[in-house]
Every structure is written in structure tokens, then in C-alpha cells.
Amino acid sequence: MDQITLLIAAFGSVSVVLLSPPRALAAYVGVLVWYPSYLTVQVGTIDLSVSRIVITVFLLRCITSPCLRTRFTRDALDIWVLASLLIGMTAYYLANPSSRSFENRLGFFTDTAFVYVCFRLAIHDRASFVLFVKLTAVIVAALALVGLAEAVSFRHYFAWLKAYRRWRTPGPEMVEAIPEGRWGFVRACGPFGHPIMFGITFAMFLPLVCMLRREKGLWRYATWVLAGLLAIGALSSMSSGPWVMLIAVLFFLALKRWRQWFKHLVIGALVLILLVSIVSNRPFYHVLFSFANPLGGAGWHRARLIDAAIDTVGQWWLAGFGGRDPGWGRYVGMAWTDITNHYLLIA
Incomplete structure (x- = not known):
């Protein structure tokens, strides 16, 4: 290899x-x-x-x-x-x-x-930027088709390559086993190491692809096809992180047409958060994750890890935990801290 x-x-x-x-x-x-x-x-x-x-x-x-x-x-x-x-x-x-x-x-x-x-250094004007976006849109949209194929076929086409990783040698079950499905689909990950990173990639490039709708000719209409493929790619990960990121991207793309309402939306959201916290007598994110929990258990898990971050803020706010496990597993009944808060472990 x-x-x-x-x-x-x-x-x-x-x-x-x-x-x-x-x-x-x-x-x-x-x-x-x-x-x-x-x-x-x-x-x-x-x-x-x-x-x-x-x-x-x-x-x-x-x-x-x-x-x-x-x-x-x-x-x-x-x-x-x-x-x-x-x-x-x-x-x-x-x-x-x-x-x-x-x-x-x-x-x-x-x-x-x-x-x-x-x-x-490479992008110096609008023409060079548009050319880069067009080529990148096609490259990433093609990868989205791989994600769709993996999601419906219950196969990870790149999984066999994991046997050649240097820093960790997986067992046969890690390469050949059929991955766990969600709602009748598998969590696609393509050539990435994890479905979350795979799905986030499509949501990240989506705003760039949408800018092509301002182009003339074929690209103006192809933009909607490419954007749809990127959305499918994000959804194929079957992970809440990419889904939430996709929703946020679509929200802000739509909000661009009504930018004058942005300030009012922010103020309204802050007032709503305050009212919900007072009425429910618990943090707003606890209420949010209680209802916005499509994957079952993931919402509560994230809420508890937010509690852990707040309770131990004095330990990590300056330099993180130096790559060591902070011991937050006890908040959710686990022996280790979930990758959800990996950003703190490497901060």
C-alpha cells in the first residue's frame, strides 16, 4: 500500500x-x-x-x-x-x-x-474563485453519490483500506462487519475515518456551491443539482452533527435574502432562551436536547457533556487537558469521554 x-x-x-x-x-x-x-x-x-x-x-x-x-x-x-x-x-x-x-x-x-x-496566493480574483468552486463542486458531488450508495447498500466501500492504517491495526470484524444502521440506512463514511467528518464535508462546501446560482448558462441550473447532491451526502452520514450543520447552512443561506431581520432574530432567540429556562426551571439546552433528539440518547448525552464542561471550566479554559481524558465519562455512565468533546482533549 x-x-x-x-x-x-x-x-x-x-x-x-x-x-x-x-x-x-x-x-x-x-x-x-x-x-x-x-x-x-x-x-x-x-x-x-x-x-x-x-x-x-x-x-x-x-x-x-x-x-x-x-x-x-x-x-x-x-x-x-x-x-x-x-x-x-x-x-x-x-x-x-x-x-x-x-x-x-x-x-x-x-x-x-x-x-x-x-x-x-492561488485565488486572486472572482474568475479564479468561481473556477475553483466549479471544479470542487463536481468533485465533492461525485463523492456524495458514494455516500448515497453506501447508505442504501449497507456497505462501506473503503473499509478494507483500514487494515493498512499504521497507528492502529483493526481486527477482521472492524473491516468486514456490516455497520449498524439507522432508520433502514447505514452511516456512510466513504474514504473518511468517521461518518460525522464525512457528512460535515458536504455541509461545509454547500455555501460555495450555492454561489454558482449567480452564474449564467448551464451552471446556473446545475447549481441546484449539485447542491441537492451535497445535501444528500450530508444526510447519508446518518449523524446528527452533519444534519444540524446542514440545517444551519440552509437557514443562513435563506436568511441572506432578509438580512435586515437578523438582529431581530438574535434578540428574539435570546428572549426565547431566557423564557424557556425560567418556565422549565432547567438549562435551555436540556429542553432543546429533550425534543431535538432524533437519534435517541444522543441529545441527553450531549446535554450532560455540556454540564461537564461548565462544571470543570476552571480546569480547561486556558490550555485544555493536554490530550488526556478529563474523566467526563461518569456524567453519562461511561468509562471514557466520548469523541463529542474531542475538541477539549486536543485544545
């Missing part, structure tokens, strides 16, 4: 060198979402995924291109974004000083800062 991974990385690297910057950026997105990130090439103690190799090559191309550098104009957002990334890396390392945490944050920096810098 190492040879195949290197071959894919080489093909992606050549693509981002030869293609125009917007097309090269779309090629990187294609590699990122279609090739499993858990398939890596080991260099010393560092595991290099295909996406990290490709974005590093693309970054070298961008910073060595006089044409791309001269068109770049720095603004305040660039400083804020890069500063926040550096602060996050430093806080994590200080909370958990080790060579492993340094490698972890170095990978995080590659996945975030490298991509941000490449995007800022």
Missing part, C-alpha cells in the same frame, strides 16, 4: 505543479476528500498523508512563483488567522510537552496554515 500511496502522492504533486493555480487547488481538494487520510507514508517517526505531501508541493510552487507573489496583498485577516494557529499550537504543546505532541501540531499546521496560504 505504501507504493500506491506514493504513486497517488506523486500524481497529485505533478498535478498541482502543472495545472493553473485554481485548478491545482481543486486537485488538492480532490486528493483530500477522495484518498483516505489514514493511509500514510512513514518518514522516520512522521506519518505523511497524500494530502500533506501535495499541499506542501503546491505551497513551494506558490511561494517560488513571482507572478503569484506579486498579486498577493496582505490584510488583517491573514495576520489574525496565522496568529490564532500559532497560539493554538503553542498552547497545546505547553499543556503536553513531548515530541509526539510536537509532531501532532506540526501536522495540524500543515493541514491549516499551508492550505490557507496556498488559497490566498
Whole structure:
């Protein structure tokens, strides 16, 4: 599998060198979402995924291109974004000083800062941005069809590749067993490691695809087909996280037409939260998760983890838990803290 991974990385690297910057950026997105990130090439103690190799090559191309550098104009957002990334890396390392945490944050920096810098250098006007969005929309929409196929066929087509992961060797049951279904469908995850990440990907790209409705000709009508496929991709994960994110995206896309009502909606929501908390004599999120609980148990679980975060805020507000389990499992009768609050474990 190492040879195949290197071959894919080489093909992606050549693509981002030869293609125009917007097309090269779309090629990187294609590699990122279609090739499993858990398939890596080991260099010393560092595991290099295909996406990290490709974005590093693309970054070298961008910073060595006089044409791309001269068109770049720095603004305040660039400083804020890069500063926040550096602060996050430093806080994590200080909370958990080790060579492993340094490698972890170095990978995080590659996945975030490298991509941000490449995007800022490669996309310089509306035409280049629209071209990138068109190509990315087709790439991600095709992946949504895989999600739909997995959801209805009760098969994970990429599951057999998990046997080649370096950091964890699953047993045969993890690769071959039919996954648990929900409402007659399986939780699709495609080439991703988890259905939640798979579904969130489609909801994340949906606003970009919807901007194509302003284009003329075929793309104006194709936008609705592509947007529908991305919505199906998010739903195919059968996970509440992507579903809620999809609802939020659709809500804010609709709200864009009535932006003058946004302030009134925020004030109304705050008043409603206050009234519900007073009348029910319990936190608003307890009431919300009691009714907005389509997957059974997940809502109560999340409400209790919010309680845990509030009760222990003095322990994690500055630097998290340094990668250690905070022991919140006792709030929900579990021996470990669920991945729902993984953001605190790696903060």
C-alpha cells in the first residue's frame, strides 16, 4: 500500500505543479476528500498523508512563483488567522510537552496554515474563485453519490483500506462487519475515518456551491443539482452533527435574502432562551436536547457533556487537558469521554 500511496502522492504533486493555480487547488481538494487520510507514508517517526505531501508541493510552487507573489496583498485577516494557529499550537504543546505532541501540531499546521496560504496566493480574483468552486463542486458531488450508495447498500466501500492504517491495526470484524444502521440506512463514511467528518464535508462546501446560482448558462441550473447532491451526502452520514450543520447552512443561506431581520432574530432567540429556562426551571439546552433528539440518547448525552464542561471550566479554559481524558465519562455512565468533546482533549 505504501507504493500506491506514493504513486497517488506523486500524481497529485505533478498535478498541482502543472495545472493553473485554481485548478491545482481543486486537485488538492480532490486528493483530500477522495484518498483516505489514514493511509500514510512513514518518514522516520512522521506519518505523511497524500494530502500533506501535495499541499506542501503546491505551497513551494506558490511561494517560488513571482507572478503569484506579486498579486498577493496582505490584510488583517491573514495576520489574525496565522496568529490564532500559532497560539493554538503553542498552547497545546505547553499543556503536553513531548515530541509526539510536537509532531501532532506540526501536522495540524500543515493541514491549516499551508492550505490557507496556498488559497490566498492561488485565488486572486472572482474568475479564479468561481473556477475553483466549479471544479470542487463536481468533485465533492461525485463523492456524495458514494455516500448515497453506501447508505442504501449497507456497505462501506473503503473499509478494507483500514487494515493498512499504521497507528492502529483493526481486527477482521472492524473491516468486514456490516455497520449498524439507522432508520433502514447505514452511516456512510466513504474514504473518511468517521461518518460525522464525512457528512460535515458536504455541509461545509454547500455555501460555495450555492454561489454558482449567480452564474449564467448551464451552471446556473446545475447549481441546484449539485447542491441537492451535497445535501444528500450530508444526510447519508446518518449523524446528527452533519444534519444540524446542514440545517444551519440552509437557514443562513435563506436568511441572506432578509438580512435586515437578523438582529431581530438574535434578540428574539435570546428572549426565547431566557423564557424557556425560567418556565422549565432547567438549562435551555436540556429542553432543546429533550425534543431535538432524533437519534435517541444522543441529545441527553450531549446535554450532560455540556454540564461537564461548565462544571470543570476552571480546569480547561486556558490550555485544555493536554490530550488526556478529563474523566467526563461518569456524567453519562461511561468509562471514557466520548469523541463529542474531542475538541477539549486536543485544545
